[in-house]
Amino acid sequence: MHILAFQSGLHDASAAAFEDYRLVAAIAEERLRREKGWGNDIPWLAIDEVLHIAGWSRGDVDAIATIHGVFPLHYFRFSPMREFYYKTRKVLGHERLKRDLSHICTRNHTSDASRFFRADRFLAENGFRPETKIFFANHHAAHALAALFHTDWNDALIYTADGIGDNISYSVRTLRKDRLDVAFGDDSLLAKPRPSHDSLATAYGYATRACGFQMWRHEGKLTGLSARGEATLAEAFAQHFRISDDGLVVSDFKSTRVMGEQIMALCKGHSRENIAASIQKVAEDFILLSVRHWIDRTDTRHLAIAGGLFANVRINRLLAEALPIDEIFIFPAMGDDGVAVGSGLNLLLARDGLATWLAHRQRLENVYFGRDYDDAIDRCFGNAPNMRRIDGDPAAVATGFLCSGKAGAIYAGRMEYGPRALGARSILASPAHADINDTLNARLNRSEFMPFAPVVLEEDAERVFDITSVNRYAARFMTITCAVKPEWRSRIPAVVHVDGTARPQIVRNADNSLYADILWRFRSATGLPVLVNTSFNVHEEPIVNRPEECLQALNEGRVDFVVTRNAVYAKGPAMPSLFWVPVSASSGAGSGAGISLGKSSDPRRPSLP
Template sequence: MKTILGISAFYHDSAATILVDGKIIAAAQEERFTRKKHDSSYPFNAIEFVLKFAKIKLSEVDQIIFFEKPFLKFERLLETYVAFAPRGFKSFCMAIPLWLKDKLFQKKMLFNELKKHDNNFTDDKKLYFSDHHLSHAASAFFPSPFEEAIVLTADGVGEWATTTVAIGKGNNLEIKKEIHFPHSLGLLYSAFTYYAGFKVNSGEYKLMGLAPYGSPIYEDKIKNNLIDIKEDGSFHLDQSYFNYATGLTMTNNKFTNLFGQKVRDAKHEKLTQFHMDIAASIQKVTEDIMIRLTKSLKEEFNISNLCLAGGVALNCVANGKILKEKIFNNIWVQPAAGDAGGSLGAALALWHIEQDNPRNVNQNDSMQGSYLGPEYSQKIIEEQLDKAGAKYEILKEQELIDKTAIHLSKENVVGWFQGRMEFGPRALGGRSILGDPRSEQMQKNLNLKVKYRESFRPFAPSILEEEVSEWFNIDVTSPYMLMVAEVKDGLKIEMTTEEKKLFGINKLNIKRSNIPAVTHVDYTSRIQTVSSNINSKYYKLIAKFKEKTGCPILINTSFNIRGEPMVNTPEDAFNCFMGTELDTLVIGNCFLLKKNQNIRLKKDYKNQFELD
């Protein structure tokens, strides 16, 4: 038995993954254990979990691999400051002491941290370092259902690379092309995230959700000033508008002057039509670049499968556009496409590329539905609920599913905690909040009363896999909620002339389809297809809901409030249940109603987590 531990850390979304004989056994993000969103610290708890799950001590692990090369990153930092000097001296002075203290000596630091797991771990020769973009590409190709594929990775920045193209065949993967820092599609998108008043590295999906409320009226301004896009989709950014290479902010005064408004102060300024149009414009530019890139890659390499990774691959709207263009026969996106997935990719790259181990291609994929996190026995669930003072009844599975489906059909909001926790940013039916998609009020209520977040944020439908093409314009599976498609014409409710005149957020409350709670303002949905052989309990629940209502769909959003990581333990789930207006909690075989709980256990939950 050969074991590899993969680690990603120190930028955002620290995580750990363990492989046994090349098989993915367990993977989790540190944030789920520390309850600190996007936790970037050394993933002590995540490592403890994956080791325990694999029933192995750290000293028994054969190799440990870190997802990037710190020295190359330091080289990029120094060269960037020299190239832009004297600009950026202030941020240079802030960054260098940290690098000299910790990051340059990351091997020693990692070794010291690793020893805390196991005193018998003494061999630093077991420690390896991967390349950031190779880790991303490996996370996308090796678990994919393809023998051969083009792998496109796009994110903020790794060591030097911001966009890479790799070719995967069998157990081999080779990077063929790179675009280097400071030219970055991820950082361009993040600059607009910052400009619209959202947090960089966590607010990008808000910008994507806001885009359909606006019109891309600044598209030409972006293309004529900020970015030069070549025919093949490669690009060059005019650095005179940005501050991220050397400064402490993403954009500068020249950027502000170009668009005519200052950076939005999220605490004091509401979103306006301007911000919606800005969001629509950068979204359109991103989609155009991704479509140009993928078209030119298909032409150049003539391979019919595409894999995507890196933070930009979480832009499910752009993914949906690539799918709609039918450039490739098949597309597969790594569900943990951001830096967390680097821990997985680094381990797989070491196993397949460096050690030349064969690869068995799974026709679905080898991510096991991305249910790779902790699982809690019925005994532990009951112990944690008892300790918290919860009132619950224990039901057999069939009764539990039946009762939950009835509650959902009556427009109750249900916290659903079953099986293993998901790896990656999406709740996929393990740690989910569920609702009735037919309800006209559900989207608004879920945002304002349960998630405590902006009312414009869309929700995803979970649909029985075999029903998807009956309800949406998509004929492929989308198990990881990373594809967006339009609802079928027959389900759409056309807007009246008066409604079409409405601007921005006023469009929110217009009923757009027979499933209004999961139909975004542009008639699209971010789809999760649910298969009976990957998550049978969740599948049975949706099937039972269909039996009662005729609708094979549930709203699925992550089990947390804004600013909080997804719940991990039964205790986390009960805290969130008591701190929000969730009606029902279904956890293992335990069924909890809010009205039966001790009122004194209600929590002031809303202000516990920092705004994301």
């Protein structure tokens, strides 16, 4: 079955294509429209992109999976009186062109979206076959299923948390003895008045706004700032929240608007650092209490989480280290962009039943689900003026640049799905000097309060970071922080936060051989098994997607070079293909030594010099 899945919520719209249980392609609309966080409409560019990657037309789609999202008004079915109301507003110039299907269901006290959505019109107008079926998924079910599907556990707690989705901000599901039970957060709540305005993610967002940043965009800045402040406001924030008898986070805020007003008022006169530390502590404390309640109640040893709140890597670390669990997994596209994949998995669950669905689960190998531009980028750079292709082994040439203090982008293979750059559209640099954070952020027009993230080979991960069986899977996708071993903190300062932690990505050769080869060569040359990995984008722009965007970044001096699977490119005159890199005594490889980084006889691993 060819399945098209998409989410058209208020932000982070995205699309995915499945061939039965195989995820063929997935991408957020923002990468194509070049507008960060784009949403509030149908992601047609992303839809056509995943269909192109899959090799399908719209007419090839057998089923469509989506959520109760935002759609143009004419796809809704209304009563004659409401139809007259909207036509009158159109005549008066006050037409609302789009509506949120979730809100319509709640207003009409039903979870049956088919009562209001004109599927026949949607299919006919957009080139789909009339017999194509449309399935609507619950927002939090989509989050939960995306996380659960990519595990192999027999028992699990699946916990989701975000701003709001289908009238709620949390959901709890348990997998045990081949049963998947919903403890809280199913579609029945979509048809009821919202019980409370209890979202810790929304409270975190208002604190972000109080610090002068953009709500729903810059919460990560507060996560970084939180380690630099004192939690002086934590008690004032916390008095509005509590854990209910059934283990859920609830609040006394009468509305989301009131929540915002009160949090903004509490923050007046306080430093950004203290606001950040306070809201971080409150979010950590209450989520830990809630999740611990359910871990204890269900006696499970595995935790799968998703939803926008779990973009907070410090919360994820706390859950991994404070709970009696064997493993944690955070779906890498934990925000609403991941709901597209979850809605497709929801369709498969409805089609096949739980036993078959569980049997098809598999651990996530990588998140490279975008388009592969390897050939196109070489054509693009080859036709560009003042651009030089540097011959030689790309990994060797790139390593030479990195060892000489240059920062470069790796642009190779299919683009990552989700918010993290994981070696397909990443910027790499040496971690040996802390000032790279300032210089590179200036080149990228960024103002960040966390150091860059490190990438490390799997074989080196445990000797540099506190990697355990609990957090290893999550660390492959840069979704969790952990402590840096004390003996390494002064050697890789560019990736160590003020609290001694880092947000590592563990990479294997099978995941991305070029990425792994550069790491291996850099370790051989410097004694440092870590590189800086930051996303290949300028501040407030999405991660680079097309070759032309990559070329523009290089021309603007955002990076010094670009490495692809076929070559390395840099501005200016041609450079030699062989680098001799001096290695300092502090690297552990000998003082004044020269290391050849030429081609290796083994393309997977160069021999040690």
